[in-house]
Amino acid sequence: MLSVTAATIGWRNWGGTQRCTPARVESPTDAVQIAELVGRARAEGRRIKAVGAGHSFSAIAVADDIQLDLTRMRGLIATDVETDRATLRGGTHLHEIPRLLAPFGLAMTNLGDVDRQTISGATSTGTHGTGAAFGGISTQIVGATIITGTGEVRVVDEHDPDLAAVALGLGSLGVLADLTLALVPAFHMRAQETPMSADDAIAGFAERTEKYDHHEFYWFPHTNRALAKMNTRLGVEEPCHGPGHVRRWVDDELLSNKLFGALCAVGARVPATVPPIAQIAGRALSARTFTDTSTGVFISARDVRFREMEYAVPLDTIPEVLDELRTMIDRRRYRISFPVEVRAAAEDDLMLSTAAGRTSGYVAVHRYHRDDPADSASYFADVEAIMSDYDGRPHWGKMHNRDAGYLRTVYPRFDEFRAVRDRYDPDRVFANPYLEQILGP
């Protein structure tokens, strides 16, 4: 086991919204070592926390005392091709999984936009993609090995009612040493990207969500322009085709990252340029269709740093929510260089899933990382005020200001989760200020 006294080694998250200097960083290699570390931390009255890829914007992963780095716990433990399941070590990154599953002809059924996160970090915050018939990553978890706050190594399977908490546990119940996922046979997807008016994108969202396996759209503030994405699942026998590498590079790297990043930087320095730039960018959107592996379609590169807030609301309220959002941005004269992303997910029954008990629509708002911090905070607060009127549930890994008092009103199983936490971590060795804010002491 590697142990580093980290007084001088700082940690910061991807979005630059959180930083800390852990007293010590430990890099265990197995569940037994984790149990020893947790047991010792508990006995000494210290706090300990696993960190993933640092892709959460909220303070959920902040570990001021002992930080557990699971970089040495990555890879595949077992696969079961009879049941299409695989067990992965807790520190495995999402981008490593396709290669691990390829020999078995298996794939994850749904993913978010990027794959830099770890499987444990993604499931612990309710990371999701889009698709009215598809839940978030936590709904793919059918088993876990977790080291609880008492240092017990506990195996939780799908017959154990605790899985509804452990599969989306906010890092508050224990350290995930491994996770078992329900997978699907590898598949390809046809991706259609179509520019349209924002009015049409919003009005037709529910219908397209029904019609296509995975639908989302991006609305460009200060314009009536949107880019709709419709993905259809196909068998692996369907050949991959579409824009060649050069066009994909121009679209995905040059326009979506490099040029976009340069325009955001201009907008941050001179906010008045944001609306005219958005108008030009909105007119430049173009349609494209391609077929690729599931990962090739789900995953994009995100090189331009930003801060993000995302709320889940009942799917049928999306038009009203966006109407209010558009009005608010105009009325408050915000200058928003990032598109607003709108997605959907199936209802599930996990205790703290943003889609618990209701088919959900997701509205994600972003600010460029160099935008004026006070203006960004004010924007996020105004968005949050709208979301409250729709029983909005904040993404656990993204910016929000909610506390346990509010969250209890929007999560019917909130106190059930707290009862599991009392059993798994009675001495709160995994606590940090963020968890105290959202779950209480």
Ligand SMILES: Cc1cc2nc3c(=O)[nH]c(=O)nc-3n(C[C@H](O)[C@H](O)[C@H](O)COP(=O)(O)OP(=O)(O)OC[C@H]3O[C@@H](n4cnc5c(N)ncnc54)[C@H](O)[C@@H]3O)c2cc1C
């Ligand atoms: C560019 C970008 C794109 C994103 N796209 C999406 C998206 O499309 N959809 C979406 O829903 N979200 C998205 N997110 C949010 C992101 O998926 C989540 O915040 C996710 O939790 C990050 O995973 P991570 O590995 O970085 O975990 P971290 O942020 O490092 O940690 C998150 C939580 O997991 C806990 N944790 C980590 N490892 C363990 C472990 N082994 N055992 C127990 N707890 C553990 C941590 O303690 C912490 O509580 C995006 C974020 C960024 C920066």
